[in-house]
Amino acid sequence: MKGNYTFEDYQLQGFYDENIDSTNAPRRSAKLLSRMLETLTSEELVAIQNSADKSFFDLGITFTVYADEMGTEKIFPFDIIPRIIEAQEWERLERGLKQRIHALNLFIDDIYNDQKILDDGVVPRELVEGSPGFFKECMGIKPPQRVWCHITGTDLVRDSDGTFYVLEDNLRCPSGASYVLANRQILKRIFPQVFARSKVRNIEDYPSLLLEMLYEVAPERPGRPSVVLLTPGCFNSAYYEHVFLAQQMGIPLVEGTDLVVDEGYVYMRTTKGLERVDVIYRRINEDFLDPLVFNKDSLIGIPGVMDAYRKGNVTLVNAPGTGVADDKAIYAYVPRIIRYYLDEEPIIPNVPTYLCSEHKDLEYVLDNIGELVVKEVDGAGGYGMLIGPHSSKEMQDAFAQKIRENPRSFVAQPIVSLSRCPVIVEDGFEGRHVDFRPYILHGKEIKIMPGGLTRVALKKGSIVVNSSQGGGSKDTWVLGR
Amino acid sequence: MLSSNADSIFWMSRYLERSGNIARYLDVNWHMTLEASDEYDTQWEPLITTTGDIDDFASRYDEASRESAIYFLTSDEDNPNSIISCTKMLRLNAMRVRHIIPTEMWENINIFYHFIKNNVKRPKRIMNNPYDFCLEVKRYNTLIGGIAFDIMDHDEKWNFFNMGRFIERSESTTRILDVKYHVLLPSPGHVGTVLDHVQWNALLKAVDGLESFRQRYGNTSPGKVASFLLLDRLFPSSVLFCLNQAHEHLHAISNTQTWEFSNIAEKQLGQLCNSLSYCTVDDVVEQGLHEFIDDIQIRIGKLQHAITDTFFTGKPRIEKQQFWR
Structure with missing residues (x-):
């Protein structure tokens, strides 16, 4: 019998902690929760953690490790201590995110139509047109409601002084929303007592907000629009999410082979013949969407779908071409983009970013590579990056060489010392680094789910939160007033 | 509904049913051999013949012993009709339609699959006593x-689900009857021996039909068993039932009456049901039981093709009128 775990000797180690303040006392928002956790014996806590793991496993919220023949299934690690965001703080974040997405959407629409911002020299033309996310095939397209980035998952991080920064905008095919809902559902199932009197805001209606948004951007025609979710198939690592969202919205989950284009219209193959499709919420990368236009070898795409899209007969969500705005080099210009279109100061700041394409920045990066995080502009998933202080001299030299060969492909940022949140470890509570991804929906209006995905680097000392590299997640509570 | 989803639901259901049938045969066979003299220990080979995989088995195993047969039928992943293979396919198909089946159904299919997967890692335990293992397989079948x-x-998916189950079951009943008949009546001299009775009962148990048979047909005789398994209208595993x-569910999909037809699958299944409906066991004997069963199996095979062609390929439907005369 080990007795109860307490926060008395919880180690902050100089980091900002989401739930515990600098005097080692729970923050006001986390008081109820922390007291509650301290009343449980360690056995009880471990039992709750185990039953969470079992729930995820039984529900098949897993990914497959293909190292062995049978395919071992693993759950995405989940820590049962929620991360808490206060009402006031959330409201500011919400305003900041709406502002940012509004501006980014205007930017994308401008880039593919009038290009005023380029003519005005606010963002360099070669940077935009040389971006791997820029598709000239999208020039001149005017999607319904002029919305391009319908669903965005913006990654936020908090520095040691408590300031939130935008780390990156995921404007193409952001994933993770289903985990937010599953985390909440399972926490409620196994740990209901923790919710008592906490005034946690409900996130359950995200699927209906999503569906509403999909209806809003459908091409005009009488009757209820026919909306489908397009998945690469059940071996995709995000398949659980595709299934979950399709099920919650009550829409068909289709693969490329279920759809066919005829005379500029998209149809799905049903047991009763062909049925027209109005909106495709696509969860396959744009380069695989249409073998006639993009990647010719794509087997998961639908030949002719871009033609149907161009003609306005089907809406693609998110629109192809949005990647131009989440390019890590364009990212550096987002504050200027916000000022240009909205004439406002950005509410949530960017992390300062050095563009290796600019001579002055390049020199600075090469001189200070040991202190910076260097990222490939179109890298994702925590790959293709160098974390200066955690790397060897050889790795730094090799990276410097790559940067010199192709400076446009790299940006660098100072290390943000990510905030932490308590997790349960073998003999008590310990802090682990976290980030935060809220989900922003852009239909007729911009709406945000009051919550989001808190990813946590479960390895001690690690700052990489990606699930492919030892990251887990937590339930995220946005408190009501 | 999407053609591909209908396809997955249909096969999900067939694989579920198949796993249950194998567990049932295995369980009954095992119990029978417990009280057996050497004569009965030869009874493992017909069991494998029943599942239709005897050639595959013979090419990879020396002889049909209790161990090899149980391993082959439960744990052998290279046997497409082993319980582990069936549950794998069950889950894979369920995964493809996870968004339209009840979460509870998916969850139990998933738990079922993991139960099997964990158990076949220790095949010795199943070989020594398959009872508990088979019982669980049957329970998950009933539960799901x-x-x-x-x-x-x-709705439509439910109709595809049921159609899959019943077509799978009808095929399976024809097989077990065909095989057992051969074994049970190698020559007319065997009729009426003690051995006979034990085996006839086992055959009925293997389709969960012994109790119902006793209540309505009395004591076993070859003719009565054949009639019960092929032509009974109330017993849920009889071929006609x-x-x-399946016929009802097929028509529920197209929303037509069972006396008309709007596609080739309806036409074939209607004809098949009719020929069995107006048939007596004497007709069966006259044609020869094996020949009779062979004919039904061929027609079920054709029906499967017709269903695939009509619903799963996503071709535009042929209008009803084209089928009228």
Whole structure:
């Protein structure tokens, strides 16, 4: 019998902690929760953690490790201590995110139509047109409601002084929303007592907000629009999410082979013949969407779908071409983009970013590579990056060489010392680094789910939160007033 | 519904049913051999013949012993009709339609699959006593079937689900009858011996039909068993019962009456049900039981093609009128 775990000797180690303040006392928002956790014996806590793991496993919220023949299934690690965001703080974040997405959407629409911002020299033309996310095939397209980035998952991080920064905008095919809902559902199932009197805001209606948004951007025609979710198939690592969202919205989950284009219209193959499709919420990368236009070898795409899209007969969500705005080099210009279109100061700041394409920045990066995080502009998933202080001299030299060969492909940022949140470890509570991804929906209006995905680097000392590299997640509570 | 989803539901259901049938045969066979003299220990080979995989088995195993047969039928992943292979396919198909089946159904299919997967890692335990293992397989079958009935909408997907189950079951009943008949009546001299009775009972148990048979037919005789398994209208594993059910579900999909037809699958299944409906066991004997069963199996095979062609390929449907005369 080990007795109860307490926060008395919880180690902050100089980091900002989401739930515990600098005097080692729970923050006001986390008081109820922390007291509650301290009343449980360690056995009880471990039992709750185990039953969470079992729930995820039984529900098949897993990914497959293909190292062995049978395919071992693993759950995405989940820590049962929620991360808490206060009402006031959330409201500011919400305003900041709406502002940012509004501006980014205007930017994308401008880039593919009038290009005023380029003519005005606010963002360099070669940077935009040389971006791997820029598709000239999208020039001149005017999607319904002029919305391009319908669903965005913006990654936020908090520095040691408590300031939130935008780390990156995921404007193409952001994933993770289903985990937010599953985390909440399972926490409620196994740990209901923790919710008592906490005034946690409900996130359950995200699927209906999503569906509403999909209806809003459908091409005009009488009757209820026919909306489908397009998945690469059940071996995709995000398949659980595709299934979950399709099920919650009550829409068909289709693969490329279920759809066919005829005379500029998209149809799905049903047991009763062909049925027209109005909106495709696509969860396959744009380069695989249409073998006639993009990647010719794509087997998961639908030949002719871009033609149907161009003609306005089907809406693609998110629109192809949005990647131009989440390019890590364009990212550096987002504050200027916000000022240009909205004439406002950005509410949530960017992390300062050095563009290796600019001579002055390049020199600075090469001189200070040991202190910076260097990222490939179109890298994702925590790959293709160098974390200066955690790397060897050889790795730094090799990276410097790559940067010199192709400076446009790299940006660098100072290390943000990510905030932490308590997790349960073998003999008590310990802090682990976290980030935060809220989900922003852009239909007729911009709406945000009051919550989001808190990813946590479960390895001690690690700052990489990606699930492919030892990251887990937590339930995220946005408190009501 | 999407053609591909209908396809997955249909096969999900067939694999579920198949796993249950194998467990049932295995269980009964095992119990029978417990009290057996050497004579009975030869009874493992016919069991494998029943599942239709004897050639595959013979090419990879020396002889049909209790161990090899149980391993082959439960744990051998290279046997497409082993319980582990069936549950794998069950889960894979369920995964593809996870968004339209009840979460509870998916969850239990998933738990079922993991149960099997963990158990076949220790095949020795199953070989020594397959009873508990088979019991669990049968329970999951009943559970998942029950969820379908109680929780799923009785809509198109439910009709495909049931059609899959009943077609699978009808095929399986024809096979077990065919094989056992051969074994049980190698020559007319065997009729009426003690051995006979034990085996006839085992055959009925293997389709969960002994109790119902006793209540309505009395004591066993070859003719009565054949009639019960092929032509009975009330017993849920009889071939006619299964095909009649499949027929109803098939017409519920197209929303037509069972006396008309709007596609080739309806035409074939209607003809098959009719020929069995107006048949007596004497007709069966006259044609020869094996020949009779062979004919039904061929027609079920054709029906499967017709269903695939009509619903799963996503071709535009042929209008009803084209089928009228």
